[in-house]
Amino acid sequence: IPDNHQLHVFLFPVMAQSLIIPMVDVARLFAARGLKSTIITTPLNAMNVSKSVERDRLSGLNINVQIIPFPGVEAGLPEGIECLNEITSPEMMPKFFRAMDMVQEPFEKLLEEHRPDFVVAGMFLTWATESTAKFGIPRFVFHAANFFYLSAKESLRLHKPYETIRTDHTDENSSSLFVIPGLPDKIKMSTAQIPSHSESSNFFVEMKKKISESEVNSYGILVNSFYELEPAYAEHYKIVLGRKAWHIGPISLLNEHAADKAQRGKKSAIDEHYVLKWLDSKEPNSVLYVSFGSVSRVNDNQLLELAMGLESSGCSFIWVVRKIKKDDEERFLPTGFEERVKGRGLIIRDWAPQLLILDHQAVGGFMTHCGWNSVLESISAGVPMITWPMFADQFYNEIFITQVIKMGTPLGPKEHNWLDSKNVSLVKNDKIEMVVSWLMGDGEEAKDMRKRAKEISEMAKKSVEEGGSSYANLTNLIEEMRIYTNK
Ligand code: UDP
Numbered sequence: 001i002p003d004n005h006q007l008h009v010f011l012f013p014v015m016a017q018s019l020i021i022p023m024v025d026v027a028r029l030f031a032a033r034g035l036k037s038t039i040i041t042t043p044l045n046a047m048n049v050s051k052s053v054e055r056d057r058l059s060g061l062n063i064n065v066q067i068i069p070f071p072g073v074e075a076g077l078p079e080g081i082e083c084l085n086e087i088t089s090p091e092m093m094p095k096f097f098r099a100m101d102m103v104q105e106p107f108e109k110l111l112e113e114h115r116p117d118f119v120v121a122g123m124f125l126t127w128a129t130e131s132t133a134k135f136g137i138p139r140f141v142f143h144a145a146n147f148f149y150l151s152a153k154e155s156l157r158l159h160k161p162y163e164t165i166r167t168d169h170t171d172e173n174s175s176s177l178f179v180i181p182g183l184p185d186k187i188k189m190s191t192a193q194i195p196s197h198s199e200s201s202n203f204f205v206e207m208k209k210k211i212s213e214s215e216v217n218s219y220g221i222l223v224n225s226f227y228e229l230e231p232a233y234a235e236h237y238k239i240v241l242g243r244k245a246w247h248i249g250p251i252s253l254l255n256e257h258a259a260d261k262a263q264r265g266k267k268s269a270i271d272e273h274y275v276l277k278w279l280d281s282k283e284p285n286s287v288l289y290v291s292f293g294s295v296s297r298v299n300d301n302q303l304l305e306l307a308m309g310l311e312s313s314g315c316s317f318i319w320v321v322r323k324i325k326k327d328d329e330e331r332f333l334p335t336g337f338e339e340r341v342k343g344r345g346l347i348i349r350d351w352a353p354q355l356l357i358l359d360h361q362a363v364g365g366f367m368t369h370c371g372w373n374s375v376l377e378s379i380s381a382g383v384p385m386i387t388w389p390m391f392a393d394q395f396y397n398e399i400f401i402t403q404v405i406k407m408g409t410p411l412g413p414k415e416h417n418w419l420d421s422k423n424v425s426l427v428k429n430d431k432i433e434m435v436v437s438w439l440m441g442d443g444e445e446a447k448d449m450r451k452r453a454k455e456i457s458e459m460a461k462k463s464v465e466e467g468g469s470s471y472a473n474l475t476n477l478i479e480e481m482r483i484y485t486n487k
Contacts, residue, residue, distance in 0.1 A: 005487050006062070007478065010116040012040040012107065013142070014100055014124040015070065016084035017265040017294040018373050020045060022144045022224055024052045025251035026120060031061035032254065033478055038116065039063065040107065042070035044082040048266055055260060066114075068106050075099035085294050094203045100124065104131060111135050117485045120222060124207070126214040138219035138484060144372050146225040147233035147247070148404055149396040152180050152187065154241055157212060162191045182240075184232035187403060192415040193395035215243070220477075224249035224376060226463035226470045229405065229456065246477045250380045252355060252373070253464050261355035265294070269350040275318070275357060278346055282316055285364030285450060288440055289357050289383070291320035292369040296390045302426055303332035309432025311337065315440045316344040318363075320352040358383055364450065365439045367411070370394040375401060382457030384449045386439055388412030388427075407453050411435045 009030050013023035020041070027037035041049045046067050053063045070082045075098040081087065087096055104127045111119075111131060118138045121128035123145075132139040143150065156162070161178045176191040215221060225247050227234050237243050255261050262272035279287065290310070292298055298306070303321075310317050311334075338347065354374070357363060358381040366378045370389040375397050378385055385408030387398040395416065401408040411432065417424040439446055463470040481487075 006034065006036050007118070007481055007485065007487055008036040008038065008114070008116045010038050010040060010066075010111070010114070010119045011121075011142075012119065012125060012128065013122040014084065014097075015042055015045055015082055018371055019084075019122050019124075019144060020049060021052075021265045022251055022373055023120070023122065023142065024049060025254055026142060026222070026248070027053065027063050028056055028061065028254050029248065029251055029474065030478075031056065031063045033474065035478070036062040037064070038066050038114070040066050040068055040110065042082045043067055044070070044080070051263060051267075052260070052265075055257060066110060068103055068110065070099060071102045072096075072099045075102060097124065097203075097207070101127060104128075107131060108134065111137065117487065118219070118481050123211050123215070126207075126210040129214045129218045138481070140220050140222050141215050141218045142222045142224075144224055145393055146372060146376075146397070146400060147223060147230050147237045147245075148400045149372070149393045150221075150223070150243075150245075151183060151233050151237045151241065152189075152396050152399075153393075154212075154237075155180050155182050156194065157208075162194060184236055185404060187399055189395070189399065190414060193389075194416065220244035220246060222477075223247045224251050224372065226250060226460055226468075227473075228459040228463060228469060229379065230400075233404075246473045248470050248474050248477075250376045250460050250464065250470075252377050253380055253461060255355055258356060261359065262353040264353075264355060266351045268348075268353040270348050270352065272353045272356055275346070275348075275353060276360065279318075279357070279360040279362040282362035284361045286316050286440070287360075287362045288313075288315055288317040288365040288367060288386075288436060289320075289354075289363050290317055290367040291352060291354065291374070292322065292388065292390070293371040293374055294322070295371075296322075296369045299424070300332040302424075304334060305426060305429045306432060307332065307334055307337055308429035309436060310345065311341055312429065312433045313436040313440070315436055316362075317341075318346045318348060318352070318357060320348045320350075320354075322350060355381075365436070367436070369412075370397040370401065372397055376460075379405075379407065379453075379456055380460045382450075382454040384408055384439060384446075384453045386411050386435055390417050405452075405456065407449065407456060409435060409439055409449075 011023050011027045013019040027039050031037045039049055050065050056063050072081050073079055076095040108131050119132050120140045120142050123141050123143050129139050159181045161181055177188050180187045180189055223245050226249055227247055238245055262268055358377050363383055366383045367386040368374045370387050385401055387401055387408050387410045389395045389398040389412055402410050413425045462468045
């Protein structure tokens with residue numbers, strides 16, 4: 001494609017593993033369709049981003065990495081923090097986002113210099129709508145989320161159904177339950193599961209308001225989901241709520257090579273060949289993968305219950321234990337645990353090659369914190385889930401998994417808990433054992449769930465292939481940008 005006819009897209013995520021990872025996938029998606037993709041990142045994240053696209057560049061895709069300074073120290077953060085995942089206290093959050101806001105000026109300089117044809121910026125970068133407008137460049141919001149969540153969130157924002165009920169109960173069975181108005185299904189939620197009810201600071205409330213506004217004012221919204229997964233909600237969001245949105249996922253399916261699957265975000269803490277060999281030695285659908293994502297914290301008491309539950313379930317498992325700092329002590333493992341589960345339990349400390357694990361036929365279940373990237377990766381791989389949400393959109397995703405697509409069973413506590421997980425209610429080991437044994441066992445219901453998971457996974461794969469719904473939607477979007485820019 002001659003340079004003056006090639007569309008150029010800027011991709012700008014907030015610096016967090018789980019936001020950078022899908023944005024790299026989106027960059028690849030556009031480049032695979034002949035566009036020039038430029039990923040904007042900060043100095044300390046640049047190496048991982050460059051590594052993630054190394055193979056694509058070698059194979060001729062036009063993907064570039066552009067570095068922008070990150071004013072963390074100026075915003076009050078300790079030296080060396082450029083990623084949300086390194087944040088250790090809730091107080092650091094607003095500072096991190098202040099730093100992301102301060103990037104607006106250098107970002108506008110880049111826009112002026114490079115004049116991309118359109119920009120895809122993560123939902124938290126609300127100012128990007130205003131910046132791009134200065135140059136007449138369309139801005140798309142990228143949501144690492146599904147239509148169900150986007151629709152439910154809008155419903156709550158517009159109708160505030162929780163205001164008419166008592167909010168002092170956190171018990172699921174109490175009067176704090178309400179129905180989310182106007183959705184295609186009758187979905188019940190409890191006030192304890194909504195972030196703004198348990199957040200002490202106005203920061204998040206304010207942030208959510210800005211996100212909603214910038215969604216309305218942007219050119220459109222890119223959604224990492226596929227039509228067949230949630231047709232009623234895709235229609236609801238686009239037609240009833242009237243949002244200009246494109247479904248382009250599951251974008252992780254573009255990682256075809258084992259090496260790309262093994263290296264997403266960060267280098268994995270374990271040799272991927274070892275993990276694959278370990279999985280090869282297991283029966284199909286016999287291993288439970290346990291991971292709570294890249295941000296969530298689970299307190300030591302809960303981890304101990306989890307260890308005991310996994311042990312007594314008798315099931316094979318891979319458990320990712322996340323470390324924040326290198327010297328974090330592990331106080332939660334029962335004495336002799338690793339020795340007793342040797343051969344059937346594999347613990348990965350820090351970063352796991354998640355896609356590679358989920359795609360292995362030995363994996364038959366995923367105990368997940370319900371971060372949307374993880375959930376969609378599980379859906380794509382046809383692996384049913386045990387849900388353990390903690391904050392943000394994760395409770396909506398739990399409802400989506402267990403009530404809408406019925407591809408999982410709930411286990412985690414029913415209250416929102418963010419970074420500080422000390423006061424959250426404890427899930428006891430016998431309950432963990434019961435749920436794990438149920439999902440991994442050969443009862444009729446579990447078998448049905450596995451079957452449905454495989455069917456949904458087939459639909460996911462078809463949607464991104466030529467002729468599939470996500471493929472076609474992306475074609476429409478690119479065509480629209482060609483017309484818009486006259487290229
Ligand atoms: N991930 C990974 N290895 C890990 C933990 C996470 O590869 O040990 C990836 C995972 O595959 C997903 C992303 O990081 O793509 C996590 O995003 P998600 O939305 O699931 O959760 P978050 O980290 O935002 O809570």
